[in-house]
Amino acid sequence: MNFTMPIFSAALPEIFVLSMACVILLVDVYVGKRFSIVTYSLVQLTLFFTFILCAMQFREYPQAVITFSGHYVLDKLAVLVKLFVLVTAFFCFAYGRQYVNYRNISRGEYYLLGLFSILGMLIMASAMSFLTIYLGLELLSLSLYAMVALNKDSGLATEAAIKYFVTGALASGLLLYGISMIYGATGTVEILSLEKMAVFSPAQTAVILLGLVFVLAGMIFKFGAVPFHMWVPDVYQGAPTSVTLFIASAPKIAAFAVLMRILVEAFPSLHVEWEHVLVVVAILSMFFGNLLAIAQTNLKRMLAYSSIAHIGYMLLGIIAGPNSHQGYSAAMFYVTTYVIVAAGAFAVIALLSRSDMEFDQLDDYRGLNTRNPWLAFIMLLLMFSMAGVPPTVGFFAKLGLL
Amino acid sequence: MNFIHLIFYAFAIAALVSGFMVVVARNPVHSVLFLVLTFFSMAGVWILLRAEFLALILVLVYVGAVMTLFLFVVMMLSINQVSEREGFVKYLPWAALMMLVITGMIVVVVGPEHFGLTQMPAPPPEGANFNNIANLGAVLYTDYAYAFEIAAVILLAGIVAAIGLAHREPRDRKSQTIEKQIAVRPNERLRIIKDSK
Known part of the structure; x- marks a missing residue:
């Protein structure tokens, strides 16, 4: 058997995050509850140093590196996605800290599960086979389910966690079924080998397409786009706002990376076929997301529906990718700006909430300008950016897509 | 159709039927037992696929250990059997319709002609020392x-x-704090004041 030693230095960010997660797990047991700031600072330091490691890799590896027997890839897309994931996660923890302290969920587990889900996202960002894509996705989702349920005193959070868990398990099932079909038709789960095959026989193509439809269904489930969007508003509303902030931001970028790998790198020859699926999903998402958002009175639900619509816009970018020279980068730009804006909006909700009340009804925001002009102004800018009003970044993202 | 086919169909049908029964069984304990049967049939199918080690591990680990624990959990929870079935009949026609449509579409698009030994040739048999x-x-x-x-x-x-979900702070628990008991001083103790009557 021929086996080449993997290039471990390529996977340094993942290895570092995992080792630090184990160290923090031990430290957290001994420092006790009063010093929860120790756990928090260690997690933030980990994110900071991982960011530096990733940034160094960006310069160190100008060419794409594929190692770990074809399961791991390090290219520009992977590094950029990792950098964005780390930055948004850093700010999510920083903004959510006050909120979780009030809710008494600022325990070691909250930060540790967060760190594990970040590890899952890093794995997804540089996954080069369906096996690692699936495993990274599961690591991410498993930690998120638990983070939603951590606020044990809230019935709404428990309900959200159960819904998230059941729909997530169903999505994993769909994804695995699709992967098994693709494996059956081609005999490989590695994206590089699929890319090299390039042309498939008609009989193969039919089975691959069936598998691809299921894989896409699973991914759309996790993304939260129409027609698999039902869980999104409930989970966004029920989860503690700091967790919503986290769910709504970083995972979207990681899921974008995975979608790019599956569609663009593994099956570029089937572009016309997967385009049909995505066109329907994108149009329905934009339509229903925006339409249903109008009727909401809860700000978290409204932002949830708006996230569905924004996923639709982002899918448009992936569809248009091969037809224009900057389609994919426009989609990438769109998803990162959306994530920053959505994280900002949820951060405002988290900052305004107090221990005894959730600040999430639209009526609660009446007169915010007199109480807290700065936050009101920031919220205004964020909403303008989401709508795509010219001087804000949301406008340039939408312009790039067009 | 030779003997191996017969064995395969027996195990496959057993797996499908028991998998269906996991969902529809009224008693949760029966569901768990049907799940055991599903795993067992799948182990049989895996043996036919020449994955003997995995099949044995499936029986040992899943059937032997995991499902036994599962059974204990289900027995301890004493789930209310009536409330669970609410809406089952109401949604059944729609679910059945959707299932039929999806299955029909899959069969039409990728029918049996896409599978089989001509499309996916069987791997060569391994040697005796494999x-x-x-x-x-x-x-x-x-x-x-x-x-x-x-x-x-x-x-x-x-x-x-x-652990994060199940662990709760100790509250309303009458436990002794040994350190405090040892470090007690005489003037902190309760004194019995005699009634000087």
């Missing part, structure tokens, strides 16, 4: 080491999540 476990171990710790490690991390995250 060692399933050694081969599995060799690829598990070389080619699939990365995936193997991630699976381990998922288990670790699962442990953290389970």
Whole structure:
């Protein structure tokens, strides 16, 4: 058997995050509850140093590196996605800290599960086979389910966690079924080998397409786009706002990376076929997301529906990718700006909430300008950016897509 | 159709039927037992696929250990059997319709002509000295080491999540604090004041 030693230095960010997660797990047991700031600072330091490691890799590896027997890839897309994931996660923890302290969920587990889900996202960002894509996705989702349920005193959070868990398990099932079909038709789960095959026989193509439809269904489930969007508003509303902030931001970028790998790198020859699926999903998402958002009175639900619509816009970018020279980068730009804006909006909700009340009804925001002009102004800018009003970044993202 | 086909169909049908029964059985304990039967039939199918080691592990680990624990959990929870079935009949026609439509579409698009030995030729039979476990171990710790490690991390995250969700602060618990009991001073003790009557 021929086996080449993997290039471990390529996977340094993942290895570092995992080792630090184990160290923090031990430290957290001994420092006790009063010093929860120790756990928090260690997690933030980990994110900071991982960011530096990733940034160094960006310069160190100008060419794409594929190692770990074809399961791991390090290219520009992977590094950029990792950098964005780390930055948004850093700010999510920083903004959510006050909120979780009030809710008494600022325990070691909250930060540790967060760190594990970040590890899952890093794995997804540089996954080069369906096996690692699936495993990274599961690591991410498993930690998120638990983070939603951590606020044990809230019935709404428990309900959200159960819904998230059941729909997530169903999505994993769909994804695995699709992967098994693709494996059956081609005999490989590695994206590089699929890319090299390039042309498939008609009989193969039919089975691959069936598998691809299921894989896409699973991914759309996790993304939260129409027609698999039902869980999104409930989970966004029920989860503690700091967790919503986290769910709504970083995972979207990681899921974008995975979608790019599956569609663009593994099956570029089937572009016309997967385009049909995505066109329907994108149009329905934009339509229903925006339409249903109008009727909401809860700000978290409204932002949830708006996230569905924004996923639709982002899918448009992936569809248009091969037809224009900057389609994919426009989609990438769109998803990162959306994530920053959505994280900002949820951060405002988290900052305004107090221990005894959730600040999430639209009526609660009446007169915010007199109480807290700065936050009101920031919220205004964020909403303008989401709508795509010219001087804000949301406008340039939408312009790039067009 | 030879003997091996017969065995395969027996196991496959058993797996499908018991899998269906897991969902529709009224008693949760019966559901768990049907799940055991599903795993068992799948182990039979895996043996036919020449994955003997995995089949045995499935029986030993899942049927022997995991499902037994599962059975204990289900018995301890004493789930209310009536409330669970609410809406089952109401949604059944729609679910059945959707299932039929999806299955029909799959059969029409990728019918049996896409599968079979001509499309996916069977791998050549292994020699007499072929060692399933050694081969599995060799690829598990070389080619699939990365995936193997991630699976381990998922288990670790699962442990953290389970403890985080199940652990509660000790409250309303009448426990002794040994350190305080030892460090007590005489003037902190209760004194019995005699009634000087």
